[in-house]
Amino acid sequence: MTIESHEDHCLKSCDGHLYIKKNWLGSIIFPFSTLLQQSEFSDQIDVLQRAQMFKNNCKAMFPNRRIVTTVFNDEGIQFLVTRYIKALNPPQQLLDLFLHDSNATLVLIARFVSLIPFVPDILDENEGVNVWMTSERCIGLATGNKEEHAILLCNFFLYFGKKASVLLGTSVLEGHVAYVLTQEAGEYLLWNPSTGQCHKQLDPFCPLQSVDCLFDDRNVWFNIQQNNTPMAVLFDTESFWKQLLPKSVQGTKAQSIQPEEIIYSDTDKSMVEELMYSIERTLRCKMMEWRPTHPTRWNRQCTSILRQILPKLELSTGSFVSSEEDSEFERLQEFYWVTGFPIQMPYTDVQSVIDAVYQTGIHCSEFPQTEFALAVYIHPYPSNILSVWVYPVSLVRHQ
CATH class of the missing domain: 3.10.620 (C8orf32 fold)
Known part of the structure:
Protein backbone atom coordinates (compact mmCIF):
# COMPACT_ATOMS: atom_id res chain seq x y z
CA MET A 1 0.00 0.00 0.00
CA THR A 2 1.42 3.44 -0.95
CA ILE A 3 0.59 6.46 1.27
CA GLU A 4 1.20 10.11 0.34
CA SER A 5 1.82 12.41 3.32
CA HIS A 6 2.25 16.21 3.63
CA GLU A 7 4.35 17.31 6.60
CA ASP A 8 4.90 20.87 8.01
CA HIS A 9 8.58 20.42 8.84
CA CYS A 10 9.55 19.69 5.25
CA LEU A 11 11.37 22.22 3.15
CA LYS A 12 9.28 24.56 1.04
CA SER A 13 10.50 22.90 -2.11
CA CYS A 14 9.13 19.54 -0.90
CA ASP A 15 5.43 18.95 -1.60
CA GLY A 16 5.08 15.59 0.13
CA HIS A 17 6.55 12.19 0.97
CA LEU A 18 5.65 8.72 -0.27
CA TYR A 19 5.70 5.78 2.20
CA ILE A 20 5.16 2.08 1.59
CA LYS A 21 3.05 0.42 4.32
CA LYS A 22 1.94 -3.21 4.66
CA ASN A 23 -1.58 -3.87 6.04
CA TRP A 24 -3.06 -7.35 6.55
CA LEU A 25 -6.32 -7.63 4.56
CA GLY A 26 -6.93 -11.38 4.80
CA SER A 27 -6.06 -14.58 2.94
CA ILE A 28 -7.51 -17.11 0.49
CA ILE A 29 -6.82 -20.83 0.91
CA PHE A 30 -7.27 -23.30 -1.98
CA PRO A 31 -7.55 -26.85 -0.58
CA PHE A 32 -5.96 -29.50 -2.74
CA GLY A 251 -12.23 -48.50 -16.80
CA THR A 252 -12.38 -45.13 -15.00
CA LYS A 253 -16.09 -44.87 -14.24
CA ALA A 254 -17.43 -41.59 -12.87
CA GLN A 255 -18.98 -41.79 -9.42
CA SER A 256 -22.65 -42.76 -9.45
CA ILE A 257 -25.21 -40.22 -8.29
CA GLN A 258 -27.21 -43.03 -6.68
CA PRO A 259 -27.04 -43.57 -2.89
CA GLU A 260 -25.12 -46.39 -1.26
CA GLU A 261 -28.40 -48.07 -0.36
CA ILE A 262 -32.13 -47.38 -0.40
CA ILE A 263 -33.94 -47.05 2.93
CA TYR A 264 -37.54 -48.27 2.70
CA SER A 265 -40.34 -47.08 4.96
CA ASP A 266 -42.95 -49.39 6.45
CA THR A 267 -46.45 -49.25 5.03
CA ASP A 268 -49.24 -48.76 7.57
CA LYS A 269 -51.29 -51.96 7.21
CA SER A 270 -54.25 -50.56 9.15
CA MET A 271 -54.40 -47.67 6.69
CA VAL A 272 -54.32 -50.14 3.80
CA GLU A 273 -57.16 -52.19 5.28
CA GLU A 274 -59.27 -49.09 5.81
CA LEU A 275 -58.60 -47.99 2.23
CA MET A 276 -59.54 -51.44 0.94
CA TYR A 277 -62.96 -51.45 2.62
CA SER A 278 -63.54 -47.84 1.60
CA ILE A 279 -62.92 -48.64 -2.07
CA GLU A 280 -65.20 -51.69 -1.91
CA ARG A 281 -68.04 -49.65 -0.39
CA THR A 282 -67.54 -46.92 -2.98
CA LEU A 283 -67.62 -49.39 -5.86
CA ARG A 284 -70.82 -50.99 -4.59
CA CYS A 285 -72.49 -47.59 -4.42
CA LYS A 286 -71.22 -46.70 -7.88
CA MET A 287 -72.54 -49.91 -9.42
CA MET A 288 -75.98 -49.13 -8.03
CA GLU A 289 -75.74 -45.60 -9.44
CA TRP A 290 -74.79 -47.01 -12.85
CA ARG A 291 -77.99 -49.10 -12.82
CA PRO A 292 -80.64 -46.44 -12.10
CA THR A 293 -83.51 -48.39 -13.71
CA HIS A 294 -82.63 -51.87 -12.46
CA PRO A 295 -82.32 -53.32 -8.95
CA THR A 296 -78.82 -54.38 -7.89
CA ARG A 297 -78.80 -57.62 -5.92
CA TRP A 298 -75.61 -58.84 -4.21
CA ASN A 299 -74.58 -62.49 -3.93
CA ARG A 300 -72.81 -62.86 -0.59
CA GLN A 301 -71.59 -66.40 -1.22
CA CYS A 302 -69.77 -65.38 -4.39
CA THR A 303 -68.33 -62.29 -2.70
CA SER A 304 -66.89 -64.50 0.03
CA ILE A 305 -65.23 -66.76 -2.56
CA LEU A 306 -63.73 -63.76 -4.39
CA ARG A 307 -62.24 -62.39 -1.16
CA GLN A 308 -60.40 -65.69 -0.66
CA ILE A 309 -59.10 -65.77 -4.21
CA LEU A 310 -57.62 -62.29 -4.56
CA PRO A 311 -54.76 -62.54 -2.01
CA LYS A 312 -53.60 -65.77 -3.67
CA LEU A 313 -53.61 -64.12 -7.08
CA GLU A 314 -51.22 -61.45 -5.82
CA LEU A 315 -48.64 -63.90 -4.53
CA SER A 316 -48.87 -66.02 -7.68
CA THR A 317 -49.00 -63.05 -10.13
CA GLY A 318 -52.48 -64.06 -11.22
CA SER A 319 -51.69 -67.57 -12.43
CA PHE A 320 -52.79 -69.78 -9.55
CA VAL A 321 -56.07 -70.51 -7.82
CA SER A 322 -56.34 -73.27 -5.26
CA SER A 323 -58.57 -76.26 -5.88
CA GLU A 324 -60.82 -75.31 -2.96
CA GLU A 325 -61.92 -72.07 -4.61
CA ASP A 326 -62.20 -73.89 -7.94
CA SER A 327 -64.67 -76.33 -6.47
CA GLU A 328 -66.72 -73.55 -4.90
CA PHE A 329 -66.86 -71.73 -8.21
CA GLU A 330 -67.93 -74.95 -9.91
CA ARG A 331 -70.80 -75.32 -7.46
CA LEU A 332 -71.90 -71.77 -8.26
CA GLN A 333 -71.81 -72.50 -11.98
CA GLU A 334 -74.28 -75.31 -11.46
CA PHE A 335 -76.88 -72.63 -10.75
CA TYR A 336 -75.53 -69.46 -12.43
CA TRP A 337 -73.90 -68.15 -15.56
CA VAL A 338 -70.88 -66.45 -13.97
CA THR A 339 -69.22 -63.57 -15.82
CA GLY A 340 -66.28 -61.64 -14.41
CA PHE A 341 -62.53 -61.31 -14.16
CA PRO A 342 -59.98 -59.85 -11.76
CA ILE A 343 -58.52 -56.40 -12.39
CA GLN A 344 -55.04 -55.61 -11.07
CA MET A 345 -53.50 -52.13 -11.04
CA PRO A 346 -51.06 -49.98 -9.07
CA TYR A 347 -52.82 -47.68 -6.64
CA THR A 348 -52.83 -44.01 -7.57
CA ASP A 349 -56.27 -42.81 -6.48
CA VAL A 350 -59.81 -44.08 -5.94
CA GLN A 351 -61.13 -42.54 -9.15
CA SER A 352 -58.74 -44.61 -11.25
CA VAL A 353 -60.14 -47.77 -9.66
CA ILE A 354 -63.71 -46.62 -10.27
CA ASP A 355 -62.94 -45.89 -13.93
CA ALA A 356 -61.35 -49.32 -14.42
CA VAL A 357 -64.42 -51.12 -13.07
CA TYR A 358 -66.82 -48.95 -15.08
CA GLN A 359 -64.97 -49.75 -18.31
CA THR A 360 -65.60 -53.49 -17.81
CA GLY A 361 -69.32 -52.97 -18.37
CA ILE A 362 -70.18 -55.68 -15.83
CA HIS A 363 -72.92 -53.45 -14.44
CA CYS A 364 -74.71 -53.25 -17.81
CA SER A 365 -76.41 -56.63 -17.53
CA GLU A 366 -80.16 -56.35 -18.18
CA PHE A 367 -81.07 -59.98 -17.62
CA PRO A 368 -83.87 -60.33 -15.06
CA GLN A 369 -82.78 -61.51 -11.61
CA THR A 370 -79.10 -60.71 -12.26
CA GLU A 371 -76.99 -60.80 -9.13
CA PHE A 372 -73.60 -59.22 -8.55
CA ALA A 373 -70.52 -59.85 -6.46
CA LEU A 374 -67.53 -57.62 -5.92
CA ALA A 375 -64.39 -57.93 -3.82
CA VAL A 376 -61.39 -55.67 -3.33
CA TYR A 377 -57.96 -56.62 -2.05
CA ILE A 378 -54.94 -54.34 -1.57
CA HIS A 379 -51.54 -55.89 -1.05
CA PRO A 380 -49.08 -53.57 0.72
CA TYR A 381 -45.43 -53.30 -0.28
CA PRO A 382 -42.77 -51.18 1.44
CA SER A 383 -42.74 -47.38 1.00
CA ASN A 384 -46.52 -47.19 0.48
CA ILE A 385 -46.50 -48.98 -2.86
CA LEU A 386 -49.81 -50.79 -3.20
CA SER A 387 -51.19 -53.45 -5.52
CA VAL A 388 -54.97 -53.16 -5.98
CA TRP A 389 -57.14 -56.09 -7.03
CA VAL A 390 -60.82 -55.76 -7.90
CA TYR A 391 -62.98 -58.73 -8.90
CA PRO A 392 -66.41 -57.72 -10.27
CA VAL A 393 -68.78 -60.55 -11.22
CA SER A 394 -72.32 -60.82 -12.55
CA LEU A 395 -74.38 -63.98 -11.95
CA VAL A 396 -77.45 -64.96 -13.97
CA ARG A 397 -79.47 -67.91 -12.67
CA HIS A 398 -80.04 -70.78 -15.10
CA GLN A 399 -83.59 -70.96 -16.44
Whole structure:
Protein backbone atom coordinates (compact mmCIF):
# COMPACT_ATOMS: atom_id res chain seq x y z
CA MET A 1 0.00 0.00 0.00
CA THR A 2 1.42 3.44 -0.95
CA ILE A 3 0.59 6.46 1.27
CA GLU A 4 1.20 10.11 0.34
CA SER A 5 1.82 12.41 3.32
CA HIS A 6 2.25 16.21 3.63
CA GLU A 7 4.35 17.31 6.60
CA ASP A 8 4.90 20.87 8.01
CA HIS A 9 8.58 20.42 8.84
CA CYS A 10 9.55 19.69 5.25
CA LEU A 11 11.37 22.22 3.15
CA LYS A 12 9.28 24.56 1.04
CA SER A 13 10.50 22.90 -2.11
CA CYS A 14 9.13 19.54 -0.90
CA ASP A 15 5.43 18.95 -1.60
CA GLY A 16 5.08 15.59 0.13
CA HIS A 17 6.55 12.19 0.97
CA LEU A 18 5.65 8.72 -0.27
CA TYR A 19 5.70 5.78 2.20
CA ILE A 20 5.16 2.08 1.59
CA LYS A 21 3.05 0.42 4.32
CA LYS A 22 1.94 -3.21 4.66
CA ASN A 23 -1.58 -3.87 6.04
CA TRP A 24 -3.06 -7.35 6.55
CA LEU A 25 -6.32 -7.63 4.56
CA GLY A 26 -6.93 -11.38 4.80
CA SER A 27 -6.06 -14.58 2.94
CA ILE A 28 -7.51 -17.11 0.49
CA ILE A 29 -6.82 -20.83 0.91
CA PHE A 30 -7.27 -23.30 -1.98
CA PRO A 31 -7.55 -26.85 -0.58
CA PHE A 32 -5.96 -29.50 -2.74
CA SER A 33 -9.31 -31.36 -2.93
CA THR A 34 -10.87 -28.26 -4.49
CA LEU A 35 -8.27 -28.24 -7.20
CA LEU A 36 -8.99 -31.90 -7.89
CA GLN A 37 -12.73 -31.21 -8.05
CA GLN A 38 -12.11 -28.36 -10.45
CA SER A 39 -10.14 -30.70 -12.65
CA GLU A 40 -12.92 -33.30 -12.42
CA PHE A 41 -15.49 -30.64 -13.33
CA SER A 42 -13.45 -29.72 -16.38
CA ASP A 43 -13.27 -33.38 -17.38
CA GLN A 44 -17.03 -33.68 -16.88
CA ILE A 45 -17.62 -30.74 -19.22
CA ASP A 46 -15.50 -32.48 -21.84
CA VAL A 47 -17.52 -35.70 -21.45
CA LEU A 48 -20.84 -33.84 -21.75
CA GLN A 49 -19.65 -32.12 -24.91
CA ARG A 50 -18.48 -35.43 -26.29
CA ALA A 51 -21.88 -36.94 -25.46
CA GLN A 52 -23.70 -34.20 -27.38
CA MET A 53 -21.49 -34.70 -30.44
CA PHE A 54 -22.02 -38.46 -30.19
CA LYS A 55 -25.79 -37.99 -30.08
CA ASN A 56 -25.75 -35.66 -33.09
CA ASN A 57 -23.69 -38.15 -35.10
CA CYS A 58 -26.03 -41.00 -34.22
CA LYS A 59 -29.10 -38.97 -35.16
CA ALA A 60 -27.48 -38.13 -38.50
CA MET A 61 -27.16 -41.86 -39.25
CA PHE A 62 -30.60 -42.98 -38.01
CA PRO A 63 -32.87 -39.97 -37.31
CA ASN A 64 -35.80 -42.09 -36.11
CA ARG A 65 -33.90 -44.10 -33.52
CA ARG A 66 -33.83 -43.09 -29.87
CA ILE A 67 -30.60 -41.99 -28.24
CA VAL A 68 -30.17 -40.41 -24.79
CA THR A 69 -26.68 -39.65 -23.49
CA THR A 70 -27.17 -36.95 -20.84
CA VAL A 71 -30.04 -35.89 -18.60
CA PHE A 72 -30.67 -33.41 -15.80
CA ASN A 73 -31.37 -34.41 -12.23
CA ASP A 74 -34.11 -32.80 -10.14
CA GLU A 75 -31.67 -30.05 -9.11
CA GLY A 76 -30.96 -29.03 -12.69
CA ILE A 77 -27.47 -30.57 -12.89
CA GLN A 78 -26.56 -32.41 -16.09
CA PHE A 79 -25.10 -35.92 -15.88
CA LEU A 80 -24.14 -38.72 -18.19
CA VAL A 81 -26.82 -41.44 -18.06
CA THR A 82 -24.22 -44.01 -17.00
CA ARG A 83 -24.04 -42.36 -13.57
CA TYR A 84 -27.62 -43.47 -12.84
CA ILE A 85 -26.66 -47.15 -12.97
CA LYS A 86 -25.50 -48.79 -9.75
CA ALA A 87 -26.34 -51.97 -7.82
CA LEU A 88 -29.02 -51.12 -5.23
CA ASN A 89 -30.84 -53.21 -2.65
CA PRO A 90 -34.48 -54.23 -3.19
CA PRO A 91 -36.81 -54.33 -0.16
CA GLN A 92 -35.80 -57.05 2.27
CA GLN A 93 -39.42 -58.19 2.41
CA LEU A 94 -39.16 -59.31 -1.22
CA LEU A 95 -35.83 -61.03 -0.70
CA ASP A 96 -37.23 -63.10 2.17
CA LEU A 97 -40.30 -64.37 0.33
CA PHE A 98 -38.62 -66.88 -2.02
CA LEU A 99 -35.34 -67.70 -0.28
CA HIS A 100 -34.60 -70.78 -2.37
CA ASP A 101 -35.92 -69.62 -5.73
CA SER A 102 -33.88 -66.80 -7.26
CA ASN A 103 -35.94 -66.75 -10.46
CA ALA A 104 -39.16 -66.25 -8.51
CA THR A 105 -37.46 -63.43 -6.58
CA LEU A 106 -36.47 -61.68 -9.82
CA VAL A 107 -40.04 -61.94 -11.11
CA LEU A 108 -41.37 -60.56 -7.83
CA ILE A 109 -38.93 -57.64 -7.93
CA ALA A 110 -39.96 -56.85 -11.51
CA ARG A 111 -43.57 -56.89 -10.35
CA PHE A 112 -42.74 -54.54 -7.47
CA VAL A 113 -41.20 -52.02 -9.88
CA SER A 114 -44.25 -52.22 -12.14
CA LEU A 115 -46.48 -51.28 -9.19
CA ILE A 116 -44.82 -47.87 -8.81
CA PRO A 117 -47.20 -45.40 -10.49
CA PHE A 118 -46.04 -43.88 -13.76
CA VAL A 119 -45.85 -40.22 -14.68
CA PRO A 120 -45.64 -39.17 -18.34
CA ASP A 121 -42.54 -37.55 -19.77
CA ILE A 122 -43.27 -33.86 -20.18
CA LEU A 123 -40.05 -32.79 -21.87
CA ASP A 124 -38.73 -33.80 -25.28
CA GLU A 125 -35.69 -36.07 -25.14
CA ASN A 126 -34.61 -34.90 -28.60
CA GLU A 127 -34.00 -31.46 -27.13
CA GLY A 128 -31.67 -32.88 -24.49
CA VAL A 129 -33.74 -31.68 -21.54
CA ASN A 130 -34.81 -34.95 -19.90
CA VAL A 131 -35.13 -34.82 -16.11
CA TRP A 132 -34.53 -38.11 -14.28
CA MET A 133 -34.74 -38.77 -10.55
CA THR A 134 -32.48 -41.13 -8.67
CA SER A 135 -33.84 -44.55 -7.72
CA GLU A 136 -34.06 -43.50 -4.08
CA ARG A 137 -36.15 -40.48 -5.04
CA CYS A 138 -38.36 -42.62 -7.25
CA ILE A 139 -39.07 -44.96 -4.33
CA GLY A 140 -39.59 -42.10 -1.90
CA LEU A 141 -42.15 -40.33 -4.09
CA ALA A 142 -43.67 -43.64 -5.27
CA THR A 143 -43.71 -42.41 -8.85
CA GLY A 144 -41.47 -42.24 -11.90
CA ASN A 145 -41.31 -42.16 -15.68
CA LYS A 146 -40.52 -45.12 -17.93
CA GLU A 147 -36.77 -44.59 -17.86
CA GLU A 148 -36.67 -44.22 -14.07
CA HIS A 149 -38.55 -47.50 -13.71
CA ALA A 150 -36.10 -49.25 -16.03
CA ILE A 151 -33.10 -47.81 -14.17
CA LEU A 152 -34.54 -48.97 -10.84
CA LEU A 153 -35.14 -52.50 -12.13
CA CYS A 154 -31.67 -52.60 -13.71
CA ASN A 155 -30.08 -51.51 -10.42
CA PHE A 156 -32.00 -54.21 -8.55
CA PHE A 157 -30.79 -56.88 -11.00
CA LEU A 158 -27.20 -55.65 -10.59
CA TYR A 159 -27.62 -56.21 -6.84
CA PHE A 160 -28.00 -59.93 -7.65
CA GLY A 161 -24.85 -59.87 -9.75
CA LYS A 162 -26.75 -60.04 -13.02
CA LYS A 163 -25.38 -58.54 -16.21
CA ALA A 164 -28.01 -55.90 -16.92
CA SER A 165 -28.38 -52.72 -18.96
CA VAL A 166 -31.15 -50.29 -19.84
CA LEU A 167 -32.58 -50.56 -23.36
CA LEU A 168 -34.30 -47.65 -25.10
CA GLY A 169 -36.62 -48.37 -27.99
CA THR A 170 -40.23 -48.29 -29.14
CA SER A 171 -43.18 -50.56 -28.47
CA VAL A 172 -46.26 -51.40 -30.48
CA LEU A 173 -48.45 -50.75 -27.43
CA GLU A 174 -46.64 -48.02 -25.50
CA GLY A 175 -44.64 -45.94 -27.99
CA HIS A 176 -41.30 -44.90 -26.49
CA VAL A 177 -40.23 -47.44 -23.87
CA ALA A 178 -37.33 -48.35 -21.64
CA TYR A 179 -36.69 -52.05 -21.01
CA VAL A 180 -34.01 -53.93 -19.08
CA LEU A 181 -31.77 -56.33 -20.97
CA THR A 182 -30.26 -59.30 -19.11
CA GLN A 183 -28.42 -62.39 -20.21
CA GLU A 184 -29.05 -65.85 -18.78
CA ALA A 185 -27.21 -68.95 -20.01
CA GLY A 186 -26.37 -67.34 -23.33
CA GLU A 187 -29.94 -66.16 -23.87
CA TYR A 188 -31.03 -62.53 -23.85
CA LEU A 189 -34.10 -61.56 -21.83
CA LEU A 190 -36.15 -58.37 -22.24
CA TRP A 191 -37.88 -57.11 -19.09
CA ASN A 192 -40.73 -54.62 -19.33
CA PRO A 193 -40.72 -52.50 -16.12
CA SER A 194 -44.22 -51.20 -16.77
CA THR A 195 -45.78 -54.70 -16.63
CA GLY A 196 -43.12 -56.78 -14.88
CA GLN A 197 -43.21 -59.26 -17.77
CA CYS A 198 -40.11 -60.94 -19.16
CA HIS A 199 -39.75 -61.92 -22.83
CA LYS A 200 -37.07 -63.93 -24.55
CA GLN A 201 -35.39 -62.18 -27.47
CA LEU A 202 -37.05 -64.48 -30.01
CA ASP A 203 -40.50 -64.27 -28.42
CA PRO A 204 -42.91 -63.28 -31.22
CA PHE A 205 -45.37 -61.89 -28.65
CA CYS A 206 -42.88 -59.38 -27.21
CA PRO A 207 -44.40 -55.90 -27.78
CA LEU A 208 -40.97 -54.32 -28.23
CA GLN A 209 -40.75 -53.03 -31.79
CA SER A 210 -37.27 -51.51 -32.01
CA VAL A 211 -33.96 -51.69 -30.14
CA ASP A 212 -32.18 -48.36 -30.46
CA CYS A 213 -29.85 -47.66 -27.54
CA LEU A 214 -28.23 -49.38 -24.56
CA PHE A 215 -26.49 -47.98 -21.50
CA ASP A 216 -25.09 -49.30 -18.23
CA ASP A 217 -22.63 -47.96 -15.65
CA ARG A 218 -19.74 -48.13 -18.15
CA ASN A 219 -20.92 -46.79 -21.47
CA VAL A 220 -23.67 -45.81 -23.90
CA TRP A 221 -24.14 -47.78 -27.13
CA PHE A 222 -26.15 -46.84 -30.21
CA ASN A 223 -27.50 -49.52 -32.52
CA ILE A 224 -26.04 -49.07 -36.03
CA GLN A 225 -27.46 -52.31 -37.45
CA GLN A 226 -29.80 -51.85 -40.40
CA ASN A 227 -32.47 -54.04 -38.83
CA ASN A 228 -33.30 -52.96 -35.27
CA THR A 229 -36.19 -55.31 -34.53
CA PRO A 230 -35.55 -57.33 -31.33
CA MET A 231 -35.48 -60.72 -33.04
CA ALA A 232 -32.86 -59.57 -35.56
CA VAL A 233 -30.59 -57.47 -33.34
CA LEU A 234 -27.13 -58.73 -32.38
CA PHE A 235 -26.27 -57.58 -28.87
CA ASP A 236 -22.51 -57.85 -29.38
CA THR A 237 -21.73 -54.23 -28.50
CA GLU A 238 -18.09 -54.63 -29.52
CA SER A 239 -18.95 -55.07 -33.19
CA PHE A 240 -22.44 -53.92 -34.08
CA TRP A 241 -22.92 -50.84 -31.90
CA LYS A 242 -21.42 -47.36 -31.82
CA GLN A 243 -20.04 -46.61 -28.34
CA LEU A 244 -19.82 -43.22 -26.64
CA LEU A 245 -16.71 -43.73 -24.52
CA PRO A 246 -13.55 -45.43 -25.78
CA LYS A 247 -12.29 -48.52 -23.98
CA SER A 248 -9.51 -46.54 -22.32
CA VAL A 249 -12.11 -44.45 -20.47
CA GLN A 250 -14.53 -47.25 -19.54
CA GLY A 251 -12.23 -48.50 -16.80
CA THR A 252 -12.38 -45.13 -15.00
CA LYS A 253 -16.09 -44.87 -14.24
CA ALA A 254 -17.43 -41.59 -12.87
CA GLN A 255 -18.98 -41.79 -9.42
CA SER A 256 -22.65 -42.76 -9.45
CA ILE A 257 -25.21 -40.22 -8.29
CA GLN A 258 -27.21 -43.03 -6.68
CA PRO A 259 -27.04 -43.57 -2.89
CA GLU A 260 -25.12 -46.39 -1.26
CA GLU A 261 -28.40 -48.07 -0.36
CA ILE A 262 -32.13 -47.38 -0.40
CA ILE A 263 -33.94 -47.05 2.93
CA TYR A 264 -37.54 -48.27 2.70
CA SER A 265 -40.34 -47.08 4.96
CA ASP A 266 -42.95 -49.39 6.45
CA THR A 267 -46.45 -49.25 5.03
CA ASP A 268 -49.24 -48.76 7.57
CA LYS A 269 -51.29 -51.96 7.21
CA SER A 270 -54.25 -50.56 9.15
CA MET A 271 -54.40 -47.67 6.69
CA VAL A 272 -54.32 -50.14 3.80
CA GLU A 273 -57.16 -52.19 5.28
CA GLU A 274 -59.27 -49.09 5.81
CA LEU A 275 -58.60 -47.99 2.23
CA MET A 276 -59.54 -51.44 0.94
CA TYR A 277 -62.96 -51.45 2.62
CA SER A 278 -63.54 -47.84 1.60
CA ILE A 279 -62.92 -48.64 -2.07
CA GLU A 280 -65.20 -51.69 -1.91
CA ARG A 281 -68.04 -49.65 -0.39
CA THR A 282 -67.54 -46.92 -2.98
CA LEU A 283 -67.62 -49.39 -5.86
CA ARG A 284 -70.82 -50.99 -4.59
CA CYS A 285 -72.49 -47.59 -4.42
CA LYS A 286 -71.22 -46.70 -7.88
CA MET A 287 -72.54 -49.91 -9.42
CA MET A 288 -75.98 -49.13 -8.03
CA GLU A 289 -75.74 -45.60 -9.44
CA TRP A 290 -74.79 -47.01 -12.85
CA ARG A 291 -77.99 -49.10 -12.82
CA PRO A 292 -80.64 -46.44 -12.10
CA THR A 293 -83.51 -48.39 -13.71
CA HIS A 294 -82.63 -51.87 -12.46
CA PRO A 295 -82.32 -53.32 -8.95
CA THR A 296 -78.82 -54.38 -7.89
CA ARG A 297 -78.80 -57.62 -5.92
CA TRP A 298 -75.61 -58.84 -4.21
CA ASN A 299 -74.58 -62.49 -3.93
CA ARG A 300 -72.81 -62.86 -0.59
CA GLN A 301 -71.59 -66.40 -1.22
CA CYS A 302 -69.77 -65.38 -4.39
CA THR A 303 -68.33 -62.29 -2.70
CA SER A 304 -66.89 -64.50 0.03
CA ILE A 305 -65.23 -66.76 -2.56
CA LEU A 306 -63.73 -63.76 -4.39
CA ARG A 307 -62.24 -62.39 -1.16
CA GLN A 308 -60.40 -65.69 -0.66
CA ILE A 309 -59.10 -65.77 -4.21
CA LEU A 310 -57.62 -62.29 -4.56
CA PRO A 311 -54.76 -62.54 -2.01
CA LYS A 312 -53.60 -65.77 -3.67
CA LEU A 313 -53.61 -64.12 -7.08
CA GLU A 314 -51.22 -61.45 -5.82
CA LEU A 315 -48.64 -63.90 -4.53
CA SER A 316 -48.87 -66.02 -7.68
CA THR A 317 -49.00 -63.05 -10.13
CA GLY A 318 -52.48 -64.06 -11.22
CA SER A 319 -51.69 -67.57 -12.43
CA PHE A 320 -52.79 -69.78 -9.55
CA VAL A 321 -56.07 -70.51 -7.82
CA SER A 322 -56.34 -73.27 -5.26
CA SER A 323 -58.57 -76.26 -5.88
CA GLU A 324 -60.82 -75.31 -2.96
CA GLU A 325 -61.92 -72.07 -4.61
CA ASP A 326 -62.20 -73.89 -7.94
CA SER A 327 -64.67 -76.33 -6.47
CA GLU A 328 -66.72 -73.55 -4.90
CA PHE A 329 -66.86 -71.73 -8.21
CA GLU A 330 -67.93 -74.95 -9.91
CA ARG A 331 -70.80 -75.32 -7.46
CA LEU A 332 -71.90 -71.77 -8.26
CA GLN A 333 -71.81 -72.50 -11.98
CA GLU A 334 -74.28 -75.31 -11.46
CA PHE A 335 -76.88 -72.63 -10.75
CA TYR A 336 -75.53 -69.46 -12.43
CA TRP A 337 -73.90 -68.15 -15.56
CA VAL A 338 -70.88 -66.45 -13.97
CA THR A 339 -69.22 -63.57 -15.82
CA GLY A 340 -66.28 -61.64 -14.41
CA PHE A 341 -62.53 -61.31 -14.16
CA PRO A 342 -59.98 -59.85 -11.76
CA ILE A 343 -58.52 -56.40 -12.39
CA GLN A 344 -55.04 -55.61 -11.07
CA MET A 345 -53.50 -52.13 -11.04
CA PRO A 346 -51.06 -49.98 -9.07
CA TYR A 347 -52.82 -47.68 -6.64
CA THR A 348 -52.83 -44.01 -7.57
CA ASP A 349 -56.27 -42.81 -6.48
CA VAL A 350 -59.81 -44.08 -5.94
CA GLN A 351 -61.13 -42.54 -9.15
CA SER A 352 -58.74 -44.61 -11.25
CA VAL A 353 -60.14 -47.77 -9.66
CA ILE A 354 -63.71 -46.62 -10.27
CA ASP A 355 -62.94 -45.89 -13.93
CA ALA A 356 -61.35 -49.32 -14.42
CA VAL A 357 -64.42 -51.12 -13.07
CA TYR A 358 -66.82 -48.95 -15.08
CA GLN A 359 -64.97 -49.75 -18.31
CA THR A 360 -65.60 -53.49 -17.81
CA GLY A 361 -69.32 -52.97 -18.37
CA ILE A 362 -70.18 -55.68 -15.83
CA HIS A 363 -72.92 -53.45 -14.44
CA CYS A 364 -74.71 -53.25 -17.81
CA SER A 365 -76.41 -56.63 -17.53
CA GLU A 366 -80.16 -56.35 -18.18
CA PHE A 367 -81.07 -59.98 -17.62
CA PRO A 368 -83.87 -60.33 -15.06
CA GLN A 369 -82.78 -61.51 -11.61
CA THR A 370 -79.10 -60.71 -12.26
CA GLU A 371 -76.99 -60.80 -9.13
CA PHE A 372 -73.60 -59.22 -8.55
CA ALA A 373 -70.52 -59.85 -6.46
CA LEU A 374 -67.53 -57.62 -5.92
CA ALA A 375 -64.39 -57.93 -3.82
CA VAL A 376 -61.39 -55.67 -3.33
CA TYR A 377 -57.96 -56.62 -2.05
CA ILE A 378 -54.94 -54.34 -1.57
CA HIS A 379 -51.54 -55.89 -1.05
CA PRO A 380 -49.08 -53.57 0.72
CA TYR A 381 -45.43 -53.30 -0.28
CA PRO A 382 -42.77 -51.18 1.44
CA SER A 383 -42.74 -47.38 1.00
CA ASN A 384 -46.52 -47.19 0.48
CA ILE A 385 -46.50 -48.98 -2.86
CA LEU A 386 -49.81 -50.79 -3.20
CA SER A 387 -51.19 -53.45 -5.52
CA VAL A 388 -54.97 -53.16 -5.98
CA TRP A 389 -57.14 -56.09 -7.03
CA VAL A 390 -60.82 -55.76 -7.90
CA TYR A 391 -62.98 -58.73 -8.90
CA PRO A 392 -66.41 -57.72 -10.27
CA VAL A 393 -68.78 -60.55 -11.22
CA SER A 394 -72.32 -60.82 -12.55
CA LEU A 395 -74.38 -63.98 -11.95
CA VAL A 396 -77.45 -64.96 -13.97
CA ARG A 397 -79.47 -67.91 -12.67
CA HIS A 398 -80.04 -70.78 -15.10
CA GLN A 399 -83.59 -70.96 -16.44
